[in-house]
Amino acid sequence: MKRSIYLSWFLLFFTMHASFSQTFDIQGHRGCRGLMPENSIPGFIKAIDLGVTTLEMDVVISADGKVVVSHDPYISSQFCVNELGAEIKKKEEKEINIYNLDYEDVKLFDCGIIGNDKFPEQQKMSVYKPLLSEVFEQCENHIRNNQKKPIHYNIELKSSSSGVHIFHPEPGLFTELVYNVINENIPPERICIQSFDMRILQHWKLKYSGYALSLLISNSKSSAKNIEELGFTPGIYSPNFKLIKPKEIEELHNKSVKIIPWTVNEIKDMKKMIDMGVDGFITDYPNRYFDNFSANQ
Secondary structure: OHHHHHHHHHHHHHHHHHHHHHHOEEEEEOOOOOOOOOOOHHHHHHHHHHOOOEEEEEEEEOOOOOEEEOOOOEOOOOOOEOOOOOEOOHHHHHHOEHHHOOHHHHOOOEOOOOOOOOOOOOOOOOOOOOEHHHHHHHHHHHHHHOOOOOOEEEEEEOOOOOOEOOOEOOHHHHHHHHHHHHHOOOOHHHEEEEEOOHHHHHHHHHHOOOOEEEEEEOOOOOHHHHHHHHOOOOOEEEEEHHHOOHHHHHHHHHOOOEEOOEOOOOHHHHHHHHHHOOOEEEEOOHHHHHHHOHHHO
């Protein structure tokens, strides 16, 4: 009888522990930028193989209305070269505006072959900026063919009030173009939409239901003030990890809001975030989490 009780308690503890492990959300920033070219299909595949629960990525819009996976709305001089392999001058990069280029021209730029000096561990390889639809197709095929667990996608719409009609369309059209691609490929419960631009989240909430929405924050205002400005309580609050305060974590959890800070790269900062009780974090180095913490979560 006593043995049966112990066994029941053990199974209960194991179930609760396994459930907690599954809910801590490790998001591969731009795939796994510390190890592979950012926002590239090889980078996303690597992140999946490392075990991330969510792929974090950015999207912009090309001149022909394609949803392109890219952090910058232009071709960065930091890690891209042109179709001839020639460097791009820093002063010229914003003139190579993706919003003014058809996607077939965007695809000519190689954004991995020269690497990225800020990430010395990053593998150098020839990659192009993929379409969001292609990322979905390649990642879902990889998951299916290799019997991986389904992952989530956290998609940032790179929008600002000063960039409208210069680097991207207005929020209504931007969200519509992104929604159409998502709707054809991935169910809402596996998608999170994030943005620093509150107008994007406001428009998405108004028009499309069933999606997690994440408010990205880089300012020093309180979470209450930022959420008041947003006009509704988002499912996820995503500040720079350096801005997080323990009291705010408690307040947000009391409102059923998850806290997913960015971008947590150092092991000591990962530990600090875990100890503070965040719900996950965005990182360029998901391998560092899995090598040091996953067995304890």
